Amino acid sequence: MTKLLQVDGLYKSFGGVEAVKGVSFDLEEGELLAMIGPNGAGKSTCFNVINGQLTPDRGSVKILGQDTTGMKPHNICALGVGRTFQVTATFPSMTVLENVQMVFLSARGRLSTVHRTVSRLFVEQAMDLLRVVGVESQWARPCGILAYGDLKRVELAMALANRPRLLLMDEPTAGMGIKERLTLMKLIGKIASERAIGVLFTEHDMDVVFAHADRIIVLNHGVLIAQGSPAEVRDNHEVRRIYLGSYAR
Amino acid sequence: MGPFIVQFLTGLSNASALFLVAAGLSLIFGVSRVVNMAHGSFYMVGAYVAYFAISWLPKGGFWFWGGILIAAVVVGLLGTVVEVLLLRRIYRAPELFMLMATFAVLLVIQDLALWVFGAEDLLGPRAPGLDGSIQILGALMPEYDIALILIAPLVLVGLWFLLNRTRWGVLVRAATEDREMLAALGVNQKRLFTGVFFLGSFLAGLGGAVQLPKGGADLLMDLNVIAAAFVVVVVGGMGSIPGAFLAALILGELTSFGVLFIPQSTLVMMFFVMAVVLVIRPYGLLGKPEGVEHTVSELAQWPLRKASRKLRVTGAVLAAVLLAFPLFAGSFQLILIGEIAMFALACMSLFFITGPGGMVSFGHAAFFGGGAYAAALFVHHVNTPMELALLLAPTCMALLALVIGWFCVRLSGVYLAMLTLAFAQICWAVVCQWGRFTGGDDGVLGIWPSPWAGNEVIFYYLAIIISGGGILALRYLLFTPFGYAMRACRDSRLRAAAIGIHVRRRQWYSFAVAGMFAGLAGGIYVFSKGSVFPYEMSIPRSFDILLSVLLGGIHSLSGPVVGSAAFIGLEDLISRVHFWRLILGSIFILLVVCFPQGIAGYFSARFAKEPGDQEAGSERSG
Numbered sequence: 001m002t003k004l005l006q007v008d009g010l011y012k013s014f015g016g017v018e019a020v021k022g023v024s025f026d027l028e029e030g031e032l033l034a035m036i037g038p039n040g041a042g043k044s045t046c047f048n049v050i051n052g053q054l055t056p057d058r059g060s061v062k063i064l065g066q067d068t069t070g071m072k073p074h075n076i077c078a079l080g081v082g083r084t085f086q087v088t089a090t091f092p093s094m095t096v097l098e099n100v101q102m103v104f105l106s107a108r109g110r111l112s113t114v115h116r117t118v119s120r121l122f123v124e125q126a127m128d129l130l131r132v133v134g135v136e137s138q139w140a141r142p143c144g145i146l147a148y149g150d151l152k153r154v155e156l157a158m159a160l161a162n163r164p165r166l167l168l169m170d171e172p173t174a175g176m177g178i179k180e181r182l183t184l185m186k187l188i189g190k191i192a193s194e195r196a197i198g199v200l201f202t203e204h205d206m207d208v209v210f211a212h213a214d215r216i217i218v219l220n221h222g223v224l225i226a227q228g229s230p231a232e233v234r235d236n237h238e239v240r241r242i243y244l245g246s247y248a249r
Numbered sequence: 250m251g252p253f254i255v256q257f258l259t260g261l262s263n264a265s266a267l268f269l270v271a272a273g274l275s276l277i278f279g280v281s282r283v284v285n286m287a288h289g290s291f292y293m294v295g296a297y298v299a300y301f302a303i304s305w306l307p308k309g310g311f312w313f314w315g316g317i318l319i320a321a322v323v324v325g326l327l328g329t330v331v332e333v334l335l336l337r338r339i340y341r342a343p344e345l346f347m348l349m350a351t352f353a354v355l356l357v358i359q360d361l362a363l364w365v366f367g368a369e370d371l372l373g374p375r376a377p378g379l380d381g382s383i384q385i386l387g388a389l390m391p392e393y394d395i396a397l398i399l400i401a402p403l404v405l406v407g408l409w410f411l412l413n414r415t416r417w418g419v420l421v422r423a424a425t426e427d428r429e430m431l432a433a434l435g436v437n438q439k440r441l442f443t444g445v446f447f448l449g450s451f452l453a454g455l456g457g458a459v460q461l462p463k464g465g466a467d468l469l470m471d472l473n474v475i476a477a478a479f480v481v482v483v484v485g486g487m488g489s490i491p492g493a494f495l496a497a498l499i500l501g502e503l504t505s506f507g508v509l510f511i512p513q514s515t516l517v518m519m520f521f522v523m524a525v526v527l528v529i530r531p532y533g534l535l536g537k538p539e540g541v542e543h544t545v546s547e548l549a550q551w552p553l554r555k556a557s558r559k560l561r562v563t564g565a566v567l568a569a570v571l572l573a574f575p576l577f578a579g580s581f582q583l584i585l586i587g588e589i590a591m592f593a594l595a596c597m598s599l600f601f602i603t604g605p606g607g608m609v610s611f612g613h614a615a616f617f618g619g620g621a622y623a624a625a626l627f628v629h630h631v632n633t634p635m636e637l638a639l640l641l642a643p644t645c646m647a648l649l650a651l652v653i654g655w656f657c658v659r660l661s662g663v664y665l666a667m668l669t670l671a672f673a674q675i676c677w678a679v680v681c682q683w684g685r686f687t688g689g690d691d692g693v694l695g696i697w698p699s700p701w702a703g704n705e706v707i708f709y710y711l712a713i714i715i716s717g718g719g720i721l722a723l724r725y726l727l728f729t730p731f732g733y734a735m736r737a738c739r740d741s742r743l744r745a746a747a748i749g750i751h752v753r754r755r756q757w758y759s760f761a762v763a764g765m766f767a768g769l770a771g772g773i774y775v776f777s778k779g780s781v782f783p784y785e786m787s788i789p790r791s792f793d794i795l796l797s798v799l800l801g802g803i804h805s806l807s808g809p810v811v812g813s814a815a816f817i818g819l820e821d822l823i824s825r826v827h828f829w830r831l832i833l834g835s836i837f838i839l840l841v842v843c844f845p846q847g848i849a850g851y852f853s854a855r856f857a858k859e860p861g862d863q864e865a866g867s868e869r870s871g
């Protein structure tokens with residue numbers, strides 16, 4: 001069986017700073033893989049390389065067995081990759097519904113359509129997704145005036161709309177209250193298992209990580225220092241020393 | 250060898266004057282993000298003040314240079330006044346509005362200069378002690394040019410010292426890097442901006458004053474120098490003083506030698522160089538990419554709304570009035586209204602890419618005038634009937650826009666705008682110079698509608714239907730996936746790419762559509778006028794279109810129509826009056842200060858009733 005995502009020996013430096021140094025890992029279908037590590041460990045850089053935002057100096061990324069190293073983000077998206085950002089990125093001048101409709105339009109190759117208005121295209125499908133993530137009541141409001149937690153959910157709906165096989169979520173619950181975090185992660189886990197989506201996510205809140213991740217990889221100074229099940233990572237001596245330090249006690 | 254060296258040195262002295270103006274412009278942009286259209290006016294005022302100061306002061310070398318310094322200081326103070334009274338009020342408005350404000354200042358200063366200094370071109374006084382020439386290998390070189398060559402490096406060193414070795418300079422550089430951070434650190438931005446404006450204007454005044462013995466003073470200096478100064482700043486990289494120096498040297502030499510080979514090519518050559526540089530190095534020779542897209546984030550707060558009931562009714566009434574108009578209007582009014590409609594279509598096409606598309610074009614007249622020329626040339630050379638010409642004009646302009654757009658969508662913000670300006674200038678030059686095919690300055694005459702449309706009432710209806718149809722088509726397009734995809738790219742490039750949108754390609758297509766509709770407007774326009782001249786493709790024409798769009802407001806779909814009606818109406822009303830630029834400029838200034846969202850934008854915000862609008866408003870101010 002081909003792996004959903006295979007990252008092999010990734011290197012990326014900015015100027016003189018080596019942000020990622022030889023990171024390798026992979027991801028199975030339906031799996032929730034958490035990438036953790038202190039600030040500056042190279043998590044976002046990894047994400048941006050996988051997503052195509054950045055080109056790695058060395059190493060390769062394979063998605064569904066296809067080498068995507070150096071491909072552009074819009075082409076990687078077409079392979080079935082959904083992405084949410086650390087700082088939410090939506091289309092602020094469009095309504096919640098229209099934001100999700102855009103993904104359908106893009107995924108179905110309808111962006112050059114001129115004989116119909118957006119208000120008649122993919123409305124039902126988009127509303128269904130909004131119901132799935134729980135923001136259907138906000139559908140008519142522009143994203144520019146939405147509360148942050150709702151924006152995160154809209155982003156999730158957008159990431160799901162092109163029927164992705166792989167979800168890349170950079171801090172999906174950042175800026176949310178603790179209760180809301182757990183609900184949202186539970187939702188993500190449910191969607192992932194129902195649709196057999198692999199999810200790679202970063203997270204700072206260890207409660208969220210250890211409660212929801214199937215597997216955890218730990219980065220420190222751009223190096224992958226440990227991986228395994230939550231229990232294994234929790235017991236890993238090096239992780240405790242370098243990363244969990246204060247948390248463990 | 251001698252003439253060659255002299256030509257080289259002349260290039261250096263040209264570069265010197267260019268650098269002084271460009272350095273001030275770059276400094277002001279770097280810190281305050283104001284694209285100062287009035288900078289050329291400061292240069293012109295510098296030349297005039299120097300002339301009067303020098304003729305009033307006693308003779309002698311000391312007093313001559315004293316007069317030049319006085320002129321620079323006076324202009325510096327003038328810049329300070331403009332900053333404190335006008336710009337300071339609108340720093341929070343979109344960048345484009347500041348552009349409009351400074352353009353208004355340019356208009357006001359044009360007329361004030363005419364009033365204060367008189368219409369006569371002034372011959373500059375000779376510099377005492379430097380009024381001879383020296384021999385270089387048998388060729389003559391004016392002594393004053395040698396002095397000019399020395400001034401630029403002196404100013405560069407002085408600026409370097411000021412920016413790198415003083416506390417104030419450190420703050421200026423910090424503000425160029427990151428304004429918000431500097432404000433967060435508690436630096437008084439107001440005083441800093443005013444200081445920078447003084448320095449920038451001082452340099453412009455100095456530039457105008459020192460070139461006085463060489464070029465004299467006249468009322469066209471402002472527009473002539475501002476185009477060149479922008480090219481220098483953009484080629485060098487906006488905000489970079491060393492970049493401006495480098496670019497001034499390159500362009501000064503190029504124009505100096507270019508004159509030898511292709512005499513009328515100087516300005517076009519500069520724009521050509523700029524186009525090449527921007528394609529290879531999108532942020533200029535020594536410039537850095539913009540960290541944040543300012544305009545875009547601001548614009549993105551404005552949702553697109555379907556026409557409200559009220560607007561539909563207004564539109565229907567307007568359409569009815571326009572259709573019934575020939576019943577009670579004379580032929581003059583019919584022509585005027587027809588031209589407003591065509592102009593409104595051109596404005597709508599610019600609005601299409603500027604507002605919802607987030608791509609500002611400073612050279613939209615290339616497509617408007619280009620459409621007019623395309624139609625005219627088909628009629629003139631191969632006797633194409635009007636109906637076919639009206640199809641060919643937009644087709645040709647769509648193709649032209651595909652070519653120009655391919656380069657332009659690689660850039661964003663001011664750089665994109667300047668590249669469109671460069672291409673427009675190149676197109677304009679081609680039309681001017683290729684006299685055998687295009688008629689050159691004499692234009693193309695005798696382009697009349699087909700016999701069935703020759704009647705002025707029928708032609709009026711034709712103009713209204715084509716222009717109105719075009720405007721409605723563009724408006725409709727904004728509500729289709731095509732328009733939404735374009736808007737998505739403006740709202741968030743990051744998100745657009747992440748959901749699989751090819752950002753550049755969407756922008757490219759949109760650019761072509763805008764060019765096509767502008768070409769349609771130009772095509773029908775030429776049949777209304779009966780002739781076309783290079784002016785229709787020139788920079789002032791591009792600014793007419795841009796100003797109308799801004800006047801109406803870039804946040805409102807009806808903005809372009811309101812704006813162009815207001816613009817043509819105003820022009821028609823006051824262009825027969827003396828000092829009409831002063832009046833027009835003052836109106837613009839008033840509008841910018843009172844209605845920072847444009848006329849239509851103001852009314853739609855003022856009378857908005859939906860709850861969403863209120864929230865959008867409070868969000869913005871928060």
